[in-house]
Amino acid sequence: MSGLRDIGVKVVEPPASDARSGNAEPLLHEIATLLDALLAGGRAGSIDLRSLPLTPADRDYLRERLGEGEVRAELHALGPSEVRETAYRGVWWVTHRNAAGELCAELIEVTPWPAILQAEREEIEDAVQRLRAQLGDGAAWKA
Protein backbone atom coordinates (compact mmCIF):
# COMPACT_ATOMS: atom_id res chain seq x y z
CA MET A 1 0.00 0.00 0.00
CA SER A 2 1.52 3.29 -0.98
CA GLY A 3 1.46 6.20 1.40
CA LEU A 4 1.57 9.95 0.89
CA ARG A 5 5.37 9.82 0.88
CA ASP A 6 5.31 7.74 -2.29
CA ILE A 7 3.63 10.46 -4.30
CA GLY A 8 6.21 12.38 -6.26
CA VAL A 9 5.82 15.83 -4.83
CA LYS A 10 8.70 18.24 -4.78
CA VAL A 11 8.45 21.51 -2.90
CA VAL A 12 9.80 24.23 -5.11
CA GLU A 13 10.98 27.49 -3.60
CA PRO A 14 10.05 30.64 -5.50
CA PRO A 15 13.00 31.61 -7.66
CA ALA A 16 15.79 33.84 -6.43
CA SER A 17 14.63 34.38 -2.85
CA ASP A 18 18.23 34.79 -1.75
CA ALA A 19 19.13 37.35 -4.38
CA ARG A 20 18.77 41.10 -4.09
CA SER A 21 16.59 42.84 -6.66
CA GLY A 22 18.18 46.25 -6.40
CA ASN A 23 15.01 47.76 -4.96
CA ALA A 24 16.38 48.20 -1.44
CA GLU A 25 19.09 50.79 -2.11
CA PRO A 26 16.77 53.45 -3.61
CA LEU A 27 14.53 53.07 -0.55
CA LEU A 28 17.35 54.33 1.67
CA HIS A 29 17.59 57.45 -0.48
CA GLU A 30 13.83 57.91 -0.25
CA ILE A 31 14.06 57.67 3.54
CA ALA A 32 16.75 60.38 3.53
CA THR A 33 14.46 62.59 1.43
CA LEU A 34 11.58 62.01 3.84
CA LEU A 35 13.85 62.96 6.77
CA ASP A 36 14.72 66.21 4.98
CA ALA A 37 11.01 66.92 4.51
CA LEU A 38 10.34 66.16 8.16
CA LEU A 39 13.03 68.63 9.26
CA ALA A 40 11.92 71.29 6.81
CA GLY A 41 8.18 71.20 7.29
CA GLY A 42 7.46 68.84 10.17
CA ARG A 43 5.55 66.63 7.77
CA ALA A 44 5.62 62.93 8.60
CA GLY A 45 6.07 60.49 5.73
CA SER A 46 5.88 56.77 5.22
CA ILE A 47 6.77 54.06 2.75
CA ASP A 48 4.58 51.01 2.22
CA LEU A 49 7.03 48.11 2.00
CA ARG A 50 4.46 45.92 0.29
CA SER A 51 3.91 48.35 -2.55
CA LEU A 52 7.12 47.36 -4.28
CA PRO A 53 8.63 43.95 -4.91
CA LEU A 54 11.25 43.13 -2.29
CA THR A 55 12.90 39.74 -2.03
CA PRO A 56 13.65 38.32 1.44
CA ALA A 57 17.27 39.25 0.77
CA ASP A 58 16.25 42.87 0.04
CA ARG A 59 14.37 42.96 3.32
CA ASP A 60 17.33 41.58 5.28
CA TYR A 61 19.62 44.09 3.62
CA LEU A 62 17.28 46.95 4.49
CA ARG A 63 17.00 45.82 8.11
CA GLU A 64 20.74 45.54 8.38
CA ARG A 65 21.38 48.95 6.87
CA LEU A 66 18.78 50.66 9.05
CA GLY A 67 19.89 48.85 12.19
CA GLU A 68 18.35 48.83 15.66
CA GLY A 69 17.35 51.86 17.69
CA GLU A 70 16.53 52.24 21.36
CA VAL A 71 12.76 51.85 21.25
CA ARG A 72 10.71 48.77 20.53
CA ALA A 73 6.96 48.87 21.17
CA GLU A 74 4.40 46.11 20.97
CA LEU A 75 0.78 46.84 20.21
CA HIS A 76 -2.09 44.44 20.73
CA ALA A 77 -5.03 45.60 18.66
CA LEU A 78 -6.64 43.31 16.08
CA GLY A 79 -3.58 41.11 16.44
CA PRO A 80 0.04 41.96 17.24
CA SER A 81 1.92 44.94 15.82
CA GLU A 82 5.50 45.93 16.32
CA VAL A 83 6.96 49.43 16.18
CA ARG A 84 10.76 49.42 16.09
CA GLU A 85 13.01 52.41 16.07
CA THR A 86 15.91 52.05 13.66
CA ALA A 87 19.43 53.28 14.29
CA TYR A 88 18.37 56.52 12.59
CA ARG A 89 16.25 58.72 14.86
CA GLY A 90 12.92 59.49 13.29
CA VAL A 91 12.92 56.35 11.17
CA TRP A 92 10.58 53.60 12.40
CA TRP A 93 9.91 50.11 11.10
CA VAL A 94 6.24 49.25 11.69
CA THR A 95 4.83 45.74 11.22
CA HIS A 96 1.11 45.00 11.53
CA ARG A 97 -0.18 41.45 11.83
CA ASN A 98 -3.74 40.17 12.12
CA ALA A 99 -5.06 37.88 14.86
CA ALA A 100 -3.81 34.84 12.92
CA GLY A 101 -0.32 36.33 12.81
CA GLU A 102 -0.38 37.04 9.07
CA LEU A 103 1.31 40.18 7.85
CA CYS A 104 -1.26 42.82 6.87
CA ALA A 105 0.92 45.91 6.53
CA GLU A 106 4.60 46.77 6.79
CA LEU A 107 5.79 50.35 6.70
CA ILE A 108 8.78 52.58 7.21
CA GLU A 109 7.49 55.64 9.04
CA VAL A 110 9.48 58.85 9.12
CA THR A 111 8.15 60.79 12.09
CA PRO A 112 9.26 61.86 15.57
CA TRP A 113 6.72 59.48 17.10
CA PRO A 114 4.40 57.08 15.24
CA ALA A 115 0.77 58.21 15.42
CA ILE A 116 -0.47 54.74 16.30
CA LEU A 117 1.36 54.87 19.67
CA GLN A 118 -0.07 58.21 20.75
CA ALA A 119 -3.21 58.50 22.86
CA GLU A 120 -5.60 61.05 21.35
CA ARG A 121 -7.25 63.81 23.38
CA GLU A 122 -10.65 62.19 22.94
CA GLU A 123 -9.37 58.90 24.32
CA ILE A 124 -7.80 60.66 27.32
CA GLU A 125 -11.10 62.42 28.01
CA ASP A 126 -12.80 59.06 27.91
CA ALA A 127 -10.15 57.61 30.25
CA VAL A 128 -10.54 60.29 32.89
CA GLN A 129 -14.31 59.78 32.84
CA ARG A 130 -13.96 56.07 33.38
CA LEU A 131 -11.37 56.46 36.14
CA ARG A 132 -13.47 59.07 37.96
CA ALA A 133 -16.52 56.84 37.72
CA GLN A 134 -14.55 54.03 39.28
CA LEU A 135 -13.15 56.23 42.05
CA GLY A 136 -16.64 57.44 42.87
CA ASP A 137 -17.89 53.91 43.19
CA GLY A 138 -16.42 53.10 46.64
CA ALA A 139 -17.97 49.65 46.78
CA ALA A 140 -15.88 48.53 43.83
CA TRP A 141 -12.69 49.38 45.75
CA LYS A 142 -13.62 47.80 49.06
CA ALA A 143 -14.69 44.55 47.44
Added chain:
Amino acid sequence: MDLHGTVGEALKQQGISRRAFLKFCTALASMMALPPQAAAAMAQALAKARRPSVIWLPFQECTGCTESLTRSNSPTVENMIFNMISLDYHETLFAAAGDAAEAAREKAMKDNFGKYLLLVDGSVATGLDGAYSCIGGVSNVQMLEEAAKGAAAIVAIGTCAAFGGLPKASPNPTGAAPVAALVRDKPVINVSGCPPIPVVITGVLVHYLTFGSLPELDELGRPKAFYGETIHDRCYRRPFYDQGKFAKTFDDHGARNGWCLYELGCKGPVTYNACATLKWNGGTSFPIESGHGCLGCSEPDFWDKGGFYKALPTGNWGGGKTLAAAAAAGVAIGAAAAALARKRQADIAKEK
Protein backbone atom coordinates in the same frame (compact mmCIF):
# COMPACT_ATOMS: atom_id res chain seq x y z
CA MET B 1 -28.07 51.90 19.61
CA ASP B 2 -28.34 54.41 16.83
CA LEU B 3 -28.15 52.20 13.76
CA HIS B 4 -27.25 55.01 11.42
CA GLY B 5 -24.89 56.99 13.64
CA THR B 6 -21.29 57.53 12.62
CA VAL B 7 -18.82 54.74 12.05
CA GLY B 8 -16.69 56.12 14.90
CA GLU B 9 -19.55 55.86 17.39
CA ALA B 10 -20.36 52.34 16.27
CA LEU B 11 -16.76 51.21 16.63
CA LYS B 12 -16.55 52.72 20.11
CA GLN B 13 -19.67 50.87 21.15
CA GLN B 14 -18.14 47.65 19.88
CA GLY B 15 -15.02 48.29 21.95
CA ILE B 16 -12.76 48.78 18.94
CA SER B 17 -9.98 51.19 19.85
CA ARG B 18 -8.70 54.05 17.73
CA ARG B 19 -5.40 52.24 17.31
CA ALA B 20 -7.14 49.09 16.08
CA PHE B 21 -9.10 51.19 13.62
CA LEU B 22 -6.00 53.01 12.41
CA LYS B 23 -4.32 49.65 11.93
CA PHE B 24 -7.29 48.40 9.92
CA CYS B 25 -7.12 51.51 7.70
CA THR B 26 -3.35 51.08 7.25
CA ALA B 27 -3.81 47.47 6.15
CA LEU B 28 -6.61 48.40 3.76
CA ALA B 29 -4.70 51.33 2.26
CA SER B 30 -1.79 48.96 1.67
CA MET B 31 -4.02 46.39 -0.04
CA MET B 32 -5.75 49.04 -2.12
CA ALA B 33 -2.36 50.40 -3.22
CA LEU B 34 -3.18 53.84 -1.78
CA PRO B 35 -0.28 55.92 -0.47
CA PRO B 36 0.34 55.07 3.21
CA GLN B 37 -0.50 58.66 4.20
CA ALA B 38 -4.05 57.90 3.06
CA ALA B 39 -4.58 55.61 6.07
CA ALA B 40 -4.76 58.45 8.60
CA ALA B 41 -7.03 60.50 6.32
CA MET B 42 -9.16 57.43 5.77
CA ALA B 43 -9.46 56.77 9.51
CA GLN B 44 -10.51 60.38 10.11
CA ALA B 45 -13.05 60.48 7.30
CA LEU B 46 -14.45 57.07 8.17
CA ALA B 47 -14.88 57.83 11.87
CA LYS B 48 -17.07 60.80 10.95
CA ALA B 49 -18.93 59.08 8.10
CA ARG B 50 -22.47 57.97 8.80
CA ARG B 51 -23.01 54.25 8.69
CA PRO B 52 -24.87 53.72 5.48
CA SER B 53 -27.86 51.47 5.17
CA VAL B 54 -26.88 48.47 3.06
CA ILE B 55 -29.35 46.17 1.36
CA TRP B 56 -27.92 42.92 0.03
CA LEU B 57 -30.10 41.12 -2.48
CA PRO B 58 -29.40 37.50 -3.37
CA PHE B 59 -30.63 36.37 -6.77
CA GLN B 60 -29.47 33.36 -8.82
CA GLU B 61 -26.47 32.62 -6.64
CA CYS B 62 -24.83 29.89 -4.56
CA THR B 63 -24.04 32.01 -1.44
CA GLY B 64 -20.34 31.54 -2.17
CA CYS B 65 -19.82 35.30 -2.26
CA THR B 66 -21.32 35.73 1.21
CA GLU B 67 -19.24 32.78 2.41
CA SER B 68 -16.12 34.39 0.98
CA LEU B 69 -16.72 37.57 2.97
CA THR B 70 -18.02 36.11 6.24
CA ARG B 71 -15.69 33.12 6.52
CA SER B 72 -12.51 34.91 5.64
CA ASN B 73 -9.59 33.67 7.68
CA SER B 74 -8.71 36.99 9.23
CA PRO B 75 -12.09 38.10 10.53
CA THR B 76 -10.63 41.07 12.31
CA VAL B 77 -9.85 42.82 9.04
CA GLU B 78 -12.38 41.80 6.42
CA ASN B 79 -15.32 41.42 8.78
CA MET B 80 -14.74 44.80 10.34
CA ILE B 81 -16.85 46.15 7.51
CA PHE B 82 -19.91 44.81 9.31
CA ASN B 83 -19.26 47.31 12.10
CA MET B 84 -19.11 50.12 9.59
CA ILE B 85 -22.35 49.57 7.76
CA SER B 86 -25.91 48.94 8.81
CA LEU B 87 -26.77 45.73 7.01
CA ASP B 88 -30.53 46.10 6.85
CA TYR B 89 -31.32 43.12 4.65
CA HIS B 90 -29.38 39.96 3.94
CA GLU B 91 -31.34 36.72 3.66
CA THR B 92 -28.54 34.44 4.78
CA LEU B 93 -27.37 36.50 7.74
CA PHE B 94 -30.80 37.67 8.81
CA ALA B 95 -32.47 36.44 11.99
CA ALA B 96 -35.85 37.50 10.57
CA ALA B 97 -37.65 35.38 7.97
CA GLY B 98 -40.67 35.52 5.71
CA ASP B 99 -42.87 38.61 5.80
CA ALA B 100 -40.86 40.18 8.64
CA ALA B 101 -37.67 40.06 6.55
CA GLU B 102 -39.34 41.54 3.48
CA ALA B 103 -40.95 44.24 5.65
CA ALA B 104 -37.50 45.17 7.02
CA ARG B 105 -36.19 45.54 3.47
CA GLU B 106 -39.09 47.75 2.45
CA LYS B 107 -38.71 49.89 5.57
CA ALA B 108 -34.96 50.33 5.04
CA MET B 109 -35.55 51.29 1.41
CA LYS B 110 -38.19 53.84 2.37
CA ASP B 111 -36.28 55.36 5.31
CA ASN B 112 -33.03 55.71 3.38
CA PHE B 113 -34.36 56.47 -0.07
CA GLY B 114 -31.63 57.82 -2.33
CA LYS B 115 -28.90 57.03 0.21
CA TYR B 116 -28.61 53.29 0.67
CA LEU B 117 -26.03 51.06 -0.93
CA LEU B 118 -27.44 48.15 -2.87
CA LEU B 119 -25.32 45.00 -2.97
CA VAL B 120 -26.40 42.25 -5.33
CA ASP B 121 -25.00 38.77 -5.67
CA GLY B 122 -26.31 36.36 -8.26
CA SER B 123 -27.56 36.98 -11.76
CA VAL B 124 -31.08 38.11 -12.57
CA ALA B 125 -33.43 35.60 -14.22
CA THR B 126 -35.30 37.47 -16.94
CA GLY B 127 -36.92 34.50 -18.74
CA LEU B 128 -40.72 33.90 -18.45
CA ASP B 129 -41.16 37.41 -17.02
CA GLY B 130 -38.72 36.60 -14.25
CA ALA B 131 -40.66 33.58 -12.99
CA TYR B 132 -37.50 31.44 -12.74
CA SER B 133 -36.35 33.17 -9.58
CA CYS B 134 -38.65 34.82 -7.05
CA ILE B 135 -38.36 35.87 -3.40
CA GLY B 136 -41.64 36.11 -1.48
CA GLY B 137 -43.55 36.03 -4.75
CA VAL B 138 -41.59 38.95 -6.21
CA SER B 139 -39.39 38.24 -9.22
CA ASN B 140 -35.71 39.20 -9.15
CA VAL B 141 -36.25 41.60 -12.04
CA GLN B 142 -39.00 43.41 -10.18
CA MET B 143 -37.12 43.48 -6.88
CA LEU B 144 -33.96 44.84 -8.51
CA GLU B 145 -35.93 47.51 -10.33
CA GLU B 146 -37.61 48.67 -7.12
CA ALA B 147 -34.45 48.53 -5.01
CA ALA B 148 -32.33 50.32 -7.64
CA LYS B 149 -34.65 53.35 -7.65
CA GLY B 150 -33.57 54.55 -4.20
CA ALA B 151 -29.97 53.31 -4.26
CA ALA B 152 -27.04 55.74 -4.16
CA ALA B 153 -24.88 53.14 -5.88
CA ILE B 154 -25.04 49.47 -6.71
CA VAL B 155 -22.28 46.94 -6.16
CA ALA B 156 -22.57 43.74 -8.18
CA ILE B 157 -20.74 41.16 -6.08
CA GLY B 158 -19.40 38.09 -7.84
CA THR B 159 -19.23 37.13 -11.49
CA CYS B 160 -22.94 36.17 -11.63
CA ALA B 161 -24.11 39.66 -10.66
CA ALA B 162 -21.33 41.36 -12.62
CA PHE B 163 -21.42 39.37 -15.88
CA GLY B 164 -24.14 36.70 -15.59
CA GLY B 165 -21.76 33.98 -14.44
CA LEU B 166 -22.76 30.32 -14.30
CA PRO B 167 -26.53 30.84 -14.64
CA LYS B 168 -25.86 32.67 -17.91
CA ALA B 169 -23.74 29.77 -19.26
CA SER B 170 -24.97 28.41 -22.58
CA PRO B 171 -27.82 27.73 -23.24
CA ASN B 172 -28.83 30.12 -20.44
CA PRO B 173 -32.20 28.49 -19.73
CA THR B 174 -33.40 31.17 -17.28
CA GLY B 175 -32.45 34.19 -19.37
CA ALA B 176 -29.89 35.17 -16.72
CA ALA B 177 -28.58 38.71 -17.04
CA PRO B 178 -26.04 40.78 -15.12
CA VAL B 179 -27.16 43.71 -12.96
CA ALA B 180 -25.64 46.33 -15.26
CA ALA B 181 -27.73 45.04 -18.19
CA LEU B 182 -30.93 45.89 -16.30
CA VAL B 183 -29.97 48.98 -14.31
CA ARG B 184 -28.93 51.76 -16.63
CA ASP B 185 -29.47 54.93 -14.66
CA LYS B 186 -27.33 54.16 -11.58
CA PRO B 187 -23.62 53.59 -11.14
CA VAL B 188 -22.84 49.86 -10.94
CA ILE B 189 -19.49 48.65 -9.60
CA ASN B 190 -18.62 45.14 -10.69
CA VAL B 191 -16.67 43.14 -8.11
CA SER B 192 -16.21 39.98 -10.14
CA GLY B 193 -14.74 36.64 -9.17
CA CYS B 194 -16.22 33.29 -8.30
CA PRO B 195 -16.14 34.25 -5.49
CA PRO B 196 -14.44 37.66 -5.24
CA ILE B 197 -11.48 38.02 -2.86
CA PRO B 198 -13.04 39.10 0.47
CA VAL B 199 -10.80 42.10 1.00
CA VAL B 200 -11.75 43.39 -2.45
CA ILE B 201 -15.40 43.52 -1.38
CA THR B 202 -14.37 45.32 1.82
CA GLY B 203 -12.04 47.65 -0.05
CA VAL B 204 -14.74 48.82 -2.44
CA LEU B 205 -17.18 49.54 0.40
CA VAL B 206 -14.53 51.36 2.43
CA HIS B 207 -13.55 53.44 -0.57
CA TYR B 208 -17.14 54.50 -0.99
CA LEU B 209 -17.52 55.28 2.73
CA THR B 210 -14.26 57.23 2.88
CA PHE B 211 -14.38 59.26 -0.27
CA GLY B 212 -18.13 59.26 -0.90
CA SER B 213 -17.42 58.36 -4.50
CA LEU B 214 -16.88 55.28 -6.59
CA PRO B 215 -13.35 54.01 -7.12
CA GLU B 216 -11.80 54.31 -10.56
CA LEU B 217 -13.25 51.57 -12.77
CA ASP B 218 -12.02 49.70 -15.85
CA GLU B 219 -14.14 49.35 -18.98
CA LEU B 220 -15.92 46.36 -17.46
CA GLY B 221 -16.90 48.41 -14.40
CA ARG B 222 -14.34 46.82 -12.07
CA PRO B 223 -12.21 48.81 -9.58
CA LYS B 224 -8.78 49.31 -11.14
CA ALA B 225 -7.03 49.08 -7.76
CA PHE B 226 -7.79 45.35 -7.72
CA TYR B 227 -8.43 44.47 -11.36
CA GLY B 228 -5.71 46.57 -12.97
CA GLU B 229 -3.31 43.72 -13.69
CA THR B 230 -3.62 40.17 -14.92
CA ILE B 231 -2.88 37.10 -12.82
CA HIS B 232 -0.07 36.42 -15.30
CA ASP B 233 1.49 39.89 -14.76
CA ARG B 234 2.02 39.10 -11.08
CA CYS B 235 2.41 35.32 -11.22
CA TYR B 236 5.43 33.90 -9.39
CA ARG B 237 5.72 31.31 -12.22
CA ARG B 238 6.12 34.09 -14.78
CA PRO B 239 9.89 33.53 -15.11
CA PHE B 240 9.20 29.98 -16.42
CA TYR B 241 6.82 31.38 -19.03
CA ASP B 242 9.49 33.82 -20.11
CA GLN B 243 12.01 30.97 -20.38
CA GLY B 244 9.54 28.83 -22.36
CA LYS B 245 9.35 26.16 -19.63
CA PHE B 246 5.85 24.69 -19.63
CA ALA B 247 4.25 21.77 -17.80
CA LYS B 248 2.65 19.47 -20.41
CA THR B 249 0.67 17.22 -18.05
CA PHE B 250 -0.25 17.51 -14.40
CA ASP B 251 2.33 14.94 -13.30
CA ASP B 252 5.29 15.52 -15.56
CA HIS B 253 8.74 16.86 -14.71
CA GLY B 254 7.60 20.43 -15.47
CA ALA B 255 4.53 20.27 -13.23
CA ARG B 256 6.61 18.92 -10.35
CA ASN B 257 9.13 21.67 -10.76
CA GLY B 258 6.56 24.44 -10.75
CA TRP B 259 6.80 25.41 -14.41
CA CYS B 260 4.24 27.58 -16.17
CA LEU B 261 0.74 26.07 -16.56
CA TYR B 262 -0.10 27.94 -19.77
CA GLU B 263 -0.30 24.80 -21.89
CA LEU B 264 -2.50 23.10 -19.30
CA GLY B 265 -5.13 25.76 -19.79
CA CYS B 266 -4.14 28.53 -17.38
CA LYS B 267 -6.16 31.67 -18.16
CA GLY B 268 -3.82 33.92 -16.16
CA PRO B 269 -2.74 36.03 -19.16
CA VAL B 270 -6.30 37.25 -19.88
CA THR B 271 -7.69 37.32 -16.34
CA TYR B 272 -7.74 40.56 -14.42
CA ASN B 273 -7.80 39.95 -10.67
CA ALA B 274 -5.60 40.31 -7.59
CA CYS B 275 -5.28 36.62 -6.59
CA ALA B 276 -1.54 36.51 -7.30
CA THR B 277 -0.84 39.33 -4.84
CA LEU B 278 -3.63 39.20 -2.24
CA LYS B 279 -4.01 35.40 -2.38
CA TRP B 280 -6.64 33.23 -0.70
CA ASN B 281 -7.41 31.58 2.61
CA GLY B 282 -5.75 34.20 4.71
CA GLY B 283 -2.88 34.76 2.33
CA THR B 284 -1.99 31.06 2.08
CA SER B 285 -1.85 30.65 -1.69
CA PHE B 286 -3.73 31.04 -4.95
CA PRO B 287 -4.71 28.30 -7.43
CA ILE B 288 -1.51 28.39 -9.48
CA GLU B 289 0.52 27.93 -6.28
CA SER B 290 -1.45 24.72 -5.75
CA GLY B 291 -0.50 23.51 -9.22
CA HIS B 292 -3.73 24.33 -11.06
CA GLY B 293 -4.14 26.91 -13.78
CA CYS B 294 -6.35 29.97 -13.40
CA LEU B 295 -9.94 29.40 -14.62
CA GLY B 296 -10.48 33.06 -15.44
CA CYS B 297 -13.41 33.28 -13.03
CA SER B 298 -13.40 37.08 -12.84
CA GLU B 299 -13.90 37.48 -16.61
CA PRO B 300 -17.22 37.59 -18.49
CA ASP B 301 -18.48 34.22 -19.79
CA PHE B 302 -15.46 32.31 -18.46
CA TRP B 303 -17.63 29.19 -18.34
CA ASP B 304 -18.22 29.10 -22.09
CA LYS B 305 -14.79 29.91 -23.38
CA GLY B 306 -13.58 26.54 -24.51
CA GLY B 307 -12.59 24.31 -21.59
CA PHE B 308 -10.57 24.87 -18.43
CA TYR B 309 -7.78 22.51 -19.52
CA LYS B 310 -7.32 23.75 -23.05
CA ALA B 311 -4.53 26.19 -23.72
CA LEU B 312 -5.68 29.75 -24.34
CA PRO B 313 -5.16 29.84 -28.12
CA THR B 314 -7.51 26.88 -28.63
CA GLY B 315 -10.38 28.43 -26.71
CA ASN B 316 -12.57 31.45 -27.36
CA TRP B 317 -10.59 33.91 -25.30
CA GLY B 318 -9.02 35.91 -28.06
CA GLY B 319 -6.91 35.74 -31.21
CA GLY B 320 -5.28 32.31 -31.19
CA LYS B 321 -2.31 33.37 -33.29
CA THR B 322 -1.49 36.34 -31.14
CA LEU B 323 -1.53 34.29 -27.97
CA ALA B 324 0.57 31.53 -29.50
CA ALA B 325 3.12 34.12 -30.53
CA ALA B 326 3.13 35.43 -26.99
CA ALA B 327 3.90 31.98 -25.65
CA ALA B 328 6.93 31.79 -27.88
CA ALA B 329 8.19 35.33 -27.56
CA GLY B 330 7.85 36.10 -23.88
CA VAL B 331 7.59 39.28 -21.83
CA ALA B 332 6.84 42.25 -24.03
CA ILE B 333 4.61 40.50 -26.49
CA GLY B 334 2.94 38.64 -23.64
CA ALA B 335 1.68 41.89 -22.20
CA ALA B 336 0.55 43.12 -25.60
CA ALA B 337 -1.32 39.88 -26.26
CA ALA B 338 -3.07 40.16 -22.93
CA ALA B 339 -4.12 43.68 -23.82
CA LEU B 340 -5.34 42.50 -27.24
CA ALA B 341 -7.21 39.57 -25.76
CA ARG B 342 -8.73 41.93 -23.27
CA LYS B 343 -9.98 44.24 -26.00
CA ARG B 344 -11.33 41.22 -27.82
CA GLN B 345 -13.14 40.15 -24.67
CA ALA B 346 -14.68 43.57 -24.26
CA ASP B 347 -15.82 43.36 -27.91
CA ILE B 348 -17.33 39.92 -27.32
CA ALA B 349 -19.13 41.24 -24.27
CA LYS B 350 -20.53 44.10 -26.33
CA GLU B 351 -21.66 41.80 -29.17
CA LYS B 352 -23.56 39.62 -26.75
